[in-house]
Amino acid sequence: MRIQFWGVRGSIPAPGPETNRYGGNTSCVSVRSVAGDLIIIDMGTGLMHLGNSLLTTEFGKGHGKATILLSHAHWDHIQGLGFFAPVFIPGNHFVLRGQGKSSSMLEGILEGQMDPNFSPLYTLKNLGASFDVRAVVPGEPFMAGGMRVTARSNPHGSSTALAFRLEEDGRSFVYASDAGYPDSGPSPEVLALYRGAHVLLHDTTYIPADQATRRNRGFSSYEQAADAAIAAGAGRLVTFHYDQDYTDTDVDALRDACRAYLDDHGGQHIDLIAAAEGMQLEV
Amino acid sequence: MKVKFWGVRGSIPVPGESTNRYGGNTSCVEIRPRGGWPIIIDAGTGIRRLGKSLMEGxxxxxxxxxxxxxxHTHWDHIQGMPFFSPLYRRGNKLHVFARQQADTHLQAVFASQTEDPYFPVPLVALEAEIQFHELVEGSQFVIDQTVVSCTRLNHPWVAMAYRLDCDGASVVYCSDTAPFTDILLEHEFISKPPTPGAAMPTSMADKLAAMRAGLVALCRGTDLLIYDTQFTVDEYRQRPHWGHSTPEDALIIAREAGARSLCLYHHAPMRTDEAQDAILLATRWTAKQAGDPFEVIAAFEGLELTLGDDQ
Structure with a gap:
């Protein structure tokens, strides 16, 4: 499978020359299966640019199908939906899976974004594409785009966010953004989800000094990410969801410090990559 | 007074190299009367950096x-509010003004922006004191030494233009609006552009004419007219039902109202810096050909203008 990063920033888009290299768009990652099927993970502002790139494919003709996995409904993970060009083309179809007590409640959350006070779109039903919105049951695998997907719930401040594991032909990719673990670290179920992942994309919103003063926000520093990668025996760790105030130089430093931390804690063999907009990764 | 632009983009923030010069943050302008507190127009993502600068004082x-x-409360005009640092400091006071449809209170609209599951910090948990003030079009009120007037614009749901008079100068903020010619947007959802050449009902034409007259009156003789010019003429023809204007529309209003300068604003998200430069040059050329006496500029992040006797 092939991964591409369209938005790697947390909380709010951060435009400006100081974020040009890593990018200022909020969370969005695409995964293409070997057969070419598309899974999109999270719908931050990066989704607009993914959508524009899809217009030259079957999505431009209204024959596109994709699965969207939604970690949670905080703004920085859904704010790109109304600007995702393929949703305005009748015939395209999206299966959206995320957390919710029921599928109708999840759909209601997406509808809330398009409330007429906030958006001229009014409702999902005004988009040309069709949507099949389904709540995910954590721990129960399902098939999407020819890939086997399993979700588990992580604590995220006063709320929760889903982590996803995607598997195809014995290769595995885990997406774990917005994870705020207790001092004891990830739960056994979550660690099992991460176990042996070829690529573990993990929330590294903060450096430890910033995380220490903002524990209640429910994000990881690179230390929790590195600890999780080491405990799970991941092959490669990808840093992701950088704080909106971090410049490219700050993210360089975060990556270097994460590398040093891995080396000092038994993770010398783990490859480390700092996610940047536009970057592609073969799993 | 000083006028400073913190976000000049419409629809959605657009980080990246192609927007470095004009800036990728959504709508936010700070008006600073001489010796007074800031009056902020719109709370797009640009308000985040404004908030940081205010925290230094x-x-x-x-x-x-x-x-x-x-x-108006479309996302690109309020999405920065939860990231406005002064809200998280006890003792600060914030007064929020907007026109609201009759069926929902303004406070409820802002409260739902940060409710679970959309944002982790609800409105009631903020440290600062916030008061909401609902406006009707045509109302006039005073903030310290500044007189604020407003009128309704042609945009889906509702939007207001504001005029601020103080320090012997004035500024008008007119975003977002469609021109007052093809379609009346009001509050219904419009999925398609109107049929070309279709006759407009008289009642609609009358409302549009009244709305336009209200805007021209608001802009009369203003020192600075900040205007939604998101579309080119071709883009407008494709999407008249989206509620945005072209630089040509802005020139006509500025001319008729006798504005002393025109500022292009609310740039389209996919507009590169080079494309925006070209739009500015073309608009200046059009104004020159028409013999317009006013200056035309294009807003960019960080642009600061001084108006009136605040020298």
């Missing part, structure tokens, strides 16, 4: 007061 000690005039 009285707002950092919890002694600040700000007035925020919201043109």
């Amino acid at each position: 009285a707002f950092g000690d919890g002694h600040g007061t700000a007035h925020v005039l919201i043109s």
Whole structure:
């Protein structure tokens, strides 16, 4: 499978020359299966640019199908939906899976974004594409785009966010953004989800000094990410969801410090990559 | 007074190299009367950096007061509010003004922006004191030494233009609006452009004419007219039902109202810096050909203008 990063920033888009290299768009990652099927993970502002790139494919003709996995409904993970060009083309179809007590409640959350006070779109039903919105049951695998997907719930401040594991032909990719673990670290179920992942994309919103003063926000520093990668025996760790105030130089430093931390804690063999907009990764 | 632009983009923030010069943050303008508290128009993502700069002064000690005039509550005009640092400091005061449809209170609209599951910090948990003030079009009120007037614009749901008079000068903020020719947007959802050449009902034409007259009156003789010019003429023809204008529309209003300068604003998200340069040059050329006496500029992040006797 092939991964591409369209938005790697947390909380709010951060435009400006100081974020040009890593990018200022909020969370969005695409995964293409070997057969070419598309899974999109999270719908931050990066989704607009993914959508524009899809217009030259079957999505431009209204024959596109994709699965969207939604970690949670905080703004920085859904704010790109109304600007995702393929949703305005009748015939395209999206299966959206995320957390919710029921599928109708999840759909209601997406509808809330398009409330007429906030958006001229009014409702999902005004988009040309069709949507099949389904709540995910954590721990129960399902098939999407020819890939086997399993979700588990992580604590995220006063709320929760889903982590996803995607598997195809014995290769595995885990997406774990917005994870705020207790001092004891990830739960056994979550660690099992991460176990042996070829690529573990993990929330590294903060450096430890910033995380220490903002524990209640429910994000990881690179230390929790590195600890999780080491405990799970991941092959490669990808840093992701950088704080909106971090410049490219700050993210360089975060990556270097994460590398040093891995080396000092038994993770010398783990490859480390700092996610940047536009970057592609073969799993 | 000083006018400073913190976000000039429409629809959605657009980080990246192609927007470095004009900036990728959504709508936010700070008006600073001489010796007074800031009056902020719109709370797009640009308000995040404004908030940081305010925290270096009285707002950092919890002694600040700000007035925020919201043109309308579409995301690109309010999405920065939860990231406005002064809200998280006890003692600061914020007054939020907007026109609201009759069926929902303004406070409820802002409360739902940060409710679970959309944002982790609800409105009631903010440290600052926030008061909401609902406006009707045509109302006039005073903020310290500044007189604020407003009128309704042609945009889906509702949007207001504001005029601020103080320090012997004035500025008008007119975003977002469609021209007052092809379609009346009001509050219904419109999925398609109107049929070309279709006759407009008289009642609609009358409402549009009244709306336009209200805007021209608001802009009369203003020192600076900030205007939604998101579309090119071709883009407008494709999407007249989206509620945005072209530089040509802005020139006509500025000319008729005798504005002393025109500022292009609310740039389209996919407009590169080079494309925006070209639009500015073309608009200046059109104004020159027409013999317009006013200056035309294009807003960019960080642009600061001084108006009136605040020298």
